[in-house]
Amino acid sequence: MPCPPARMAGERRRQRQKGDYDRMTGAMYAAIGGLKTHMTNLNVIGNNIANVNTAGYKAQRMIFQESIYTTSRAGSNGTAVRGGNTPSQIGYGSQVGSIDLNMSPGTFNPTGVRMDCMLEGDGFFLVGNKDLKFDSAEDYTKLNLTRVGDFSIDPLGYVTDGNKNVVYGFKMVQNPDYDPNAKEQYKIDENGNKINIQDKLIVSTELVPLRVPIAATAPTTGNGGLNADGSTKWQAGDPVYDLLGPAGDGSTARKNYSLMDAKYDADGKLEELPEGVGGKMQPDGTVEDMANAYDGPLPDMSGKLVTLNGLSINSNGAITGVAENGDTVVIGYAAIGKVTAPDGVTHIGGPYYKAMEGAGEMNVGIAGGLLEQGTYLNNQRVTDDGAPGIKDLLAQNKSNEIRNGGLESSTADVATEFANMIVTQRGYQANTRIITVTDSMLEELVNMKR
Numbered sequence: 001m002p003c004p005p006a007r008m009a010g011e012r013r014r015q016r017q018k019g020d021y022d023r024m025t026g027a028m029y030a031a032i033g034g035l036k037t038h039m040t041n042l043n044v045i046g047n048n049i050a051n052v053n054t055a056g057y058k059a060q061r062m063i064f065q066e067s068i069y070t071t072s073r074a075g076s077n078g079t080a081v082r083g084g085n086t087p088s089q090i091g092y093g094s095q096v097g098s099i100d101l102n103m104s105p106g107t108f109n110p111t112g113v114r115m116d117c118m119l120e121g122d123g124f125f126l127v128g129n130k131d132l133k134f135d136s137a138e139d140y141t142k143l144n145l146t147r148v149g150d151f152s153i154d155p156l157g158y159v160t161d162g163n164k165n166v167v168y169g170f171k172m173v174q175n176p177d178y179d180p181n182a183k184e185q186y187k188i189d190e191n192g193n194k195i196n197i198q199d200k201l202i203v204s205t206e207l208v209p210l211r212v213p214i215a216a217t218a219p220t221t222g223n224g225g226l227n228a229d230g231s232t233k234w235q236a237g238d239p240v241y242d243l244l245g246p247a248g249d250g251s252t253a254r255k256n257y258s259l260m261d262a263k264y265d266a267d268g269k270l271e272e273l274p275e276g277v278g279g280k281m282q283p284d285g286t287v288e289d290m291a292n293a294y295d296g297p298l299p300d301m302s303g304k305l306v307t308l309n310g311l312s313i314n315s316n317g318a319i320t321g322v323a324e325n326g327d328t329v330v331i332g333y334a335a336i337g338k339v340t341a342p343d344g345v346t347h348i349g350g351p352y353y354k355a356m357e358g359a360g361e362m363n364v365g366i367a368g369g370l371l372e373q374g375t376y377l378n379n380q381r382v383t384d385d386g387a388p389g390i391k392d393l394l395a396q397n398k399s400n401e402i403r404n405g406g407l408e409s410s411t412a413d414v415a416t417e418f419a420n421m422i423v424t425q426r427g428y429q430a431n432t433r434i435i436t437v438t439d440s441m442l443e444e445l446v447n448m449k450r
Contacts, residue, residue, distance in 0.1 A: 025442075026070075026092060031434035033067055033093025038428040040096050045421050048412040055109065056148035056351050057410035058101045059417075065097030102411050103342040106147075110406040114312035115319075117149035118408040119367070121400045123338045124345075124353065125149055126207075126364070127165035130158070134207045137377060137391035140362045141355050143168060145337055147408050148351040151313065157212035157305040159319055159331065163350065166209040169317065170366060171332035173204040173244045173256055191382045194372060203333060204244055205371070205379050205394060206256050207364065210319060210332040213239035214259045215306045216299035223300035234299040237324040239306045243274070244379065252388065253378035259301060313404045316368040333366045336397050365395030367402050 044062045051057040069089045078084030108118050119125065124145035132142050150162040159167040178200050185198040196202050218236035219225020225233050240259055247253040261274040308321025308329055317334035339345060340360025345353040355362045365371055371394050380388040 025438070026090065028435055028438040030067070030091065030093035031431040031438070033095060034431035034434075035428060037064060037094045037096055038424050038431065041424050042421070042428070044099060045417050045424060049414065049417050049421075052410055052412045052414055052417075054351075054410050054412075055150070055407040056106070056146065057412060058103055058147070059410070059412040060099055060101060062099045063097040064094050066091055067093045067095045101343055101345070101347070103345075104411060106409040106411045108403055108406050109409040112405060113150075114310075114404055115151045116407050117151065117313045117317075117334075117402050117404045118406055119147060119149065119336065119400060119402055122342055123336045123367075123397065123400050125161075126168040126335045126337050127161050127352075128168060130166050130209050132168070134377065136389060137363070140337065140364060143337065143355075144348070144352040145339075145345060145355060146351045146353070149313075149334075149402070150407060151319070151334075153212060153308070153311060159210040159334075167334055168207055169210045169319075169332045169335040170203050170205055171208055171210060171242060171256060172201050172213075172330045173242045175200055175202045176244050189381075191384065193381045194374070201241060201330075202244075203366075203371070204242075204254075204256050205375055205377055206254075207335060207377065208256055208332075210334070211258075211260075212305045212308060212321075212331055213241050213329065214301050215304050216240050217302045219300070225300060235325045237306060238299060238327070239323060239329045240299050240301055247378070252380045252383055254380075255378065260303070262301070262303075313402060315401050315403070316370050317366055317402050333370065334402070335364050336367050336395075336400055337362055337364050338395060338397070361391070363391075363393075363395040365397040367397050367400040369396040369398035371396055 041062045041064070044060050048059045051059075069091050071087055071089050073085070073088035075087035076084045103122075105120060105122075124147060126140075126143045127146055128143045132139075134140065134142075144165065146161065148161065151159055151167055152162075154160045154164065159169075161167060175196060177195050177197050179197040182197045185196060186194050187197050188194060216234050216236060216238040217223065217225075219232040219234055227233060242259060243257040244254055245257055247255045257274040259274065306321075306323050306329060308323060308331075311319070311321040313319050313334065317336065319331045319334065321329050321331070323329050337355070339355050339362045341358065344358035344360065346356040346358070348354050364377070373396060375394045376388045377392040377394060380392060382388075
């Protein structure tokens with residue numbers, strides 16, 4: 001039976017009303033999406049303002065992004081007779097595109113504390129627990145990254161940051177290749193390695209927690225500290241730096257052997273060197289004895305740490321202090337880590353980041369280009385079998401420099417954040433108006449009479 005004309009007209013009217021309703025609710029949902037996005041942006045702004053005085057803080061920035069679109073008419077290129085047309089699309093609000101970190105360096109904020117430091121240029125200080133091991137560059141991701149150089153020495157002699165994470169770097173060690181009769185500083189071996197033979201102390205490229213060296217005891221006839229003429233071979237409290245020897249795993253790597261791990265008797269005197277310590281590594285893989293490797297007997301040690309005064313850090317990251325005998329003691333050099341994409345590091349809380357997915361590869365070195373070109377992690381050298389892995393090559397970091405006596409300021413700018421807050425507030429307000437207007441129009445729609 002045919003539908004009466006009046007019924008058909010009513011059906012058409014209801015369809016039009018439904019279309020009007022859908023279009024208006026679309027505007028409402030778009031405005032709701034805008035409210036949520038503006039609220040997220042306000043959260044970012046609030047966090048920036050809260051950290052305007054936080055040392056090393058990197059301001060965040062939220063990018064708005066258009067949300068999903070619906071197409072009411074597709075586009076056309078036209079024909080030989082008729083012209084083309086552009087597509088007709090309606091959007092459904094905004095969404096969070098990205099929340100980025102502004103990793104540009106902040107300004108220097110003097111504190112007057114000589115162990116406080118700021119890293120100029122890209123890069124991070126490396127901190128973590130004491131027990132981390134780095135067999136290759138792939139292990140760098142175990143470390144936490146930070147821009148806050150609030151360093152100090154803890155009761156056990158470790159260099160730590162403000163949250164008591166130990167600072168990783170490269171220590172000064174006794175040189176097993178030292179030649180007291182050397183006329184030149186370096187020699188070149190048969191594989192082209194440049195070897196320092198003139199300095200009694202060298203920088204070991206094993207990445208380790210930095211710690212104050214152990215102290216020598218007073219020299220006596222019994223401990224071999226006196227010469228036949230009564231002169232002393234060392235002074236009480238002199239630093240005795242760690243030893244450097246083969247890693248013992250058949251590789252070309254050499255490791256630090258901490259004298260804190262040596263064995264001492266009941267009187268606190270040295271009985272036995274750390275297990276596994278070796279002397280000078282020869283090209284054929286043999287190891288000479290300790291006396292030949294380290295130029296005579298080691299000073300007698302008590303197992304106690306050197307007492308240091310006037311601690312400070314210089315532009316290369318060398319952490320130094322003055323021993324009781326007046327000598328300057330270099331604990332080691334703070335390591336600097338750099339990633340391919342600094343903005344891609346993952347914030348893990350507080351002043352710490354991780355070099356996870358999005359940050360790219362990480363390399364490590366010392367500020368100021370202190371390391372020789374071609375220096376590898378873990379003191380590895382080129383052999384007949386070739387060079388170590390390219391990722392283990394340490395960076396020279398010539399563009400980096402460390403300023404002591406202050407910390408890096410926050411990159412959050414109050415004026416910019418307040419301006420962004422005003423714009424965000426007005427955007428939020430405008431979206432609420434859309435919801436209010438839509439509600440009024442829907443009210444008119446449902447109150448329509450035949």
